[in-house]
Amino acid sequence: MMSEVVGITPGQYIQHHLEHLTLNLKTFSIGEGGGFWTLNLDTLIVSVLLGVIIFGGLRLVATRLKEIPGKLQNVVEIIFEFVNNAVHDVFHHKTTFIPSLALTIFLWVFFMNAMDLLPVDFLPRILGIFGVPYFKSVPTADPNATFAMSLTVFVLIIAFNLRAKKHRLLKEMLTFPFGPYLFPVNFAFRVVEECVKPLSLALRLFGNMFAGELIFILIAIMPWYVQWPPGAIWAIFHILVITLQAFLFMMLTIIYLSMAHDAH
Numbered sequence: 001m002m003s004e005v006v007g008i009t010p011g012q013y014i015q016h017h018l019e020h021l022t023l024n025l026k027t028f029s030i031g032e033g034g035g036f037w038t039l040n041l042d043t044l045i046v047s048v049l050l051g052v053i054i055f056g057g058l059r060l061v062a063t064r065l066k067e068i069p070g071k072l073q074n075v076v077e078i079i080f081e082f083v084n085n086a087v088h089d090v091f092h093h094k095t096t097f098i099p100s101l102a103l104t105i106f107l108w109v110f111f112m113n114a115m116d117l118l119p120v121d122f123l124p125r126i127l128g129i130f131g132v133p134y135f136k137s138v139p140t141a142d143p144n145a146t147f148a149m150s151l152t153v154f155v156l157i158i159a160f161n162l163r164a165k166k167h168r169l170l171k172e173m174l175t176f177p178f179g180p181y182l183f184p185v186n187f188a189f190r191v192v193e194e195c196v197k198p199l200s201l202a203l204r205l206f207g208n209m210f211a212g213e214l215i216f217i218l219i220a221i222m223p224w225y226v227q228w229p230p231g232a233i234w235a236i237f238h239i240l241v242i243t244l245q246a247f248l249f250m251m252l253t254i255i256y257l258s259m260a261h262d263a264h
Contacts, residue, residue, distance in 0.1 A: 079106075146205045
């Protein structure tokens with residue numbers, strides 16, 4: 001492991017693995033921080049590549065459907081049926097958009113989370129050969145990615161509210177839950193309620209995945225002959241974590257959109 005290389009302390013090793021490969025959009029230079037104008041290239045590259053592979057694969061399966069399905073088609077059909085049932089248990093209106101959105105969220109978040117199961121040094125060491133100084137391979141351990149997804153959900157919540165309730169939305173915001181005479185309190189409560197939704201979505205996913213990534217890094221600091229048992233145990237447990245976090249992000253999105261569609 002890199003922690004065993006002469007001249008690298010455990011602290012430097014941890015710091016190295018927590019650094020992003022960045023692009024300064026002002027100067028177009030790699031490795032320079034620029035505050036708001038800094039783009040985390042590793043997060044963007046991994047998330048886009050995973051999206052292309054996953055949904056390109058689904059497209060390939062869809063164009064080659066067989067009456068007697070193979071193993072890959074069986075897996076895709078099981079996942080699709082699972083997501084579709086989860087959507088219709090919560091969202092009781094006729095729609096094709098919500099199941100598609102839910103499937104996209106579940107698969108994309110799951111595979112971004114699953115990057116945490118790669119050995120800590122695998123991608124950084126390979127890319128280091130080509131002069132890449134830093135590379136974090138788990139997009140969901142980057143708050144920029146989780147907040148981007150949650151803000152997209154927030155925009156959808158607003159759109160669903162406007163589409164389903166139109167002029168009734170303002171009345172609902174001013175009169176629920178304490179009646180029209182306490183409309184300032186009602187409005188303040190509604191604003192807080194809506195703003196908490198994307199915040200909780202983003203922080204829950206980021207917190208769990210960042211903690212998991214950090215534990216893998218700490219395990220990698222150990223001597224190679226003692227790191228395998230804790231690494232294997234944590235990896236097995238982490239499979240549950242990455243699946244659960246993808247499922248929670250999907251289900252909360254469906255619930256929030258269902259709440260936006262339904263009137264109080």
